Amino acid sequence: MQVLRDLPSPAKLNLFLHVVGRRADGYHLLQTAFRFIDLQDTLHLRERADGRVLRGSGPDGVPAEQDLTVRAARLLQEATGCGRGVEIDVEKRIPMGGGLGGGSSDAATVLIALNRLWGTGLDRGALMALALRLGADVPVFVFGRNAFAEGVGEELAPLALPPRWYVVAQPDASVPTAEVFGAPELTRNTPRVKITDFPAGAHGFFGRNDLEAVAFARYPQVGQAHRLMSQALANAGADAPAVRMSGSGACLFVECHSRQQADWAHDRIAAKMRVGPGGLQLKLLRTCAGLEAHPLQDWVAG
Numbered sequence: 001m002q003v004l005r006d007l008p009s010p011a012k013l014n015l016f017l018h019v020v021g022r023r024a025d026g027y028h029l030l031q032t033a034f035r036f037i038d039l040q041d042t043l044h045l046r047e048r049a050d051g052r053v054l055r056g057s058g059p060d061g062v063p064a065e066q067d068l069t070v071r072a073a074r075l076l077q078e079a080t081g082c083g084r085g086v087e088i089d090v091e092k093r094i095p096m097g098g099g100l101g102g103g104s105s106d107a108a109t110v111l112i113a114l115n116r117l118w119g120t121g122l123d124r125g126a127l128m129a130l131a132l133r134l135g136a137d138v139p140v141f142v143f144g145r146n147a148f149a150e151g152v153g154e155e156l157a158p159l160a161l162p163p164r165w166y167v168v169a170q171p172d173a174s175v176p177t178a179e180v181f182g183a184p185e186l187t188r189n190t191p192r193v194k195i196t197d198f199p200a201g202a203h204g205f206f207g208r209n210d211l212e213a214v215a216f217a218r219y220p221q222v223g224q225a226h227r228l229m230s231q232a233l234a235n236a237g238a239d240a241p242a243v244r245m246s247g248s249g250a251c252l253f254v255e256c257h258s259r260q261q262a263d264w265a266h267d268r269i270a271a272k273m274r275v276g277p278g279g280l281q282l283k284l285l286r287t288c289a290g291l292e293a294h295p296l297q298d299w300v301a302g
């Protein structure tokens with residue numbers, strides 16, 4: 001039986017996120033830019049001959065049956081009629097429910113890697129269609145490139161992004177995605193932009209995240225963390241990097257042009273805020289590099 005060890009599942013940031021409408025089924029039409037970063041979970045897959053899909057180690061508080069990795073493996077079995085099984089270990093590093101797409105990325109890594117391990121031979125388009133059934137955020141990880149996204153996140157066009165560094169902060173709150181999208185006060189009519197409007201640099205300043213206002217009002221720790229981070233960086237004058245929320249939160253990030261600027265921003269924030277697990281202002285503060293592409297991009301044909 002084959003084993004695939006140390007499979008990377010990168011997190012994503014939404015460099016901007018506009019809500020431009022709502023579908024009849026309640027799902028929201030978005031425009032967003034996805035960027036992969038080097039904050040990653042690690043997955044290990046061990047093939048099983050008996051057809052069972054099992055999870056070994058996994059994230060605390062997520063029962064195996066609800067784990068997106070297990071659901072992804074079962075979906076691939078069902079879609080292809082494959083009779084082989086797998087045991088999945090997930091080493092979690094990406095904060096859960098933080099707007100960084102960790103669960104979605106884990107699911108995509110399982111689809112990509114199992115398609116190879118089981119020899120099920122689906123091309124990228126077919127894997128992306130399966131991915132969408134697991135969540136709106138899953139297809140971009142199978143797409144494998146930083147992307148400008150529309151629809152609910154499944155209409156993807158590649159974006160060539162320059163090297164950038166990000167300071168990523170996790171406030172001590174978790175913001176349920178469904179609550180933010182369901183909020184009556186959410187604005188849903190931001191005018192559409194074109195991919196060509198997206199500038200080659202200074203992404204941290206393009207557009208906005210329409211989900212921020214709802215998340216900051218309903219989860220004051222997130223709004224307060226945003227305020228304190230912005231204040232910590234304010235005296236850099238016109239070059240002060242902006243602080244933005246990723247996805248539906250709660251994670252916040254700052255985009256920087258160099259590792260040096262990111263280290264500076266990290267240290268300024270760390271000097272102003274209490275960082276650490278349990279009841280502090282930030283549970284996590286990390287400097288990350290933006291990736292050029294998903295590390296498993298070449299594993300899928302098409």
Ligand SMILES: C[C@@](CO)(OP(=O)(O)O)[C@H](O)COP(=O)(O)OP(=O)(O)OC[C@H]1O[C@@H](n2ccc(N)nc2=O)[C@H](O)[C@@H]1O
Pocket residue numbers: 014017026027028029030032098099100101104134135136137138151152153177178181182246247248249
């Ligand atoms: C907001 C984003 C931005 O990238 O990221 P996260 O904050 O989750 O990382 C995504 O659109 C989230 O995608 P994902 O987390 O896969 O969402 P799903 O599981 O498909 O949906 C969770 C719930 O959010 C709402 N939802 C989600 C996506 C969307 N375009 N419109 C919605 O209204 C729906 O109520 C849905 O029941």
Ligand SMILES: Nc1ncnc2c1ncn2[C@@H]1O[C@H](COP(=O)(O)OP(=O)(O)O)[C@@H](O)[C@H]1O
Pocket residue numbers: 059062066067068069090095096097098099100101102103104105106107177247248249
């Ligand atoms: N392998 C997994 N990793 C993380 N979360 C998972 C996983 N499987 C299922 N989930 C569920 O999905 C929810 C959203 O997770 P995640 O993708 O990390 O955040 P977000 O959608 O905010 O980016 C979690 O709160 C958890 O209940």
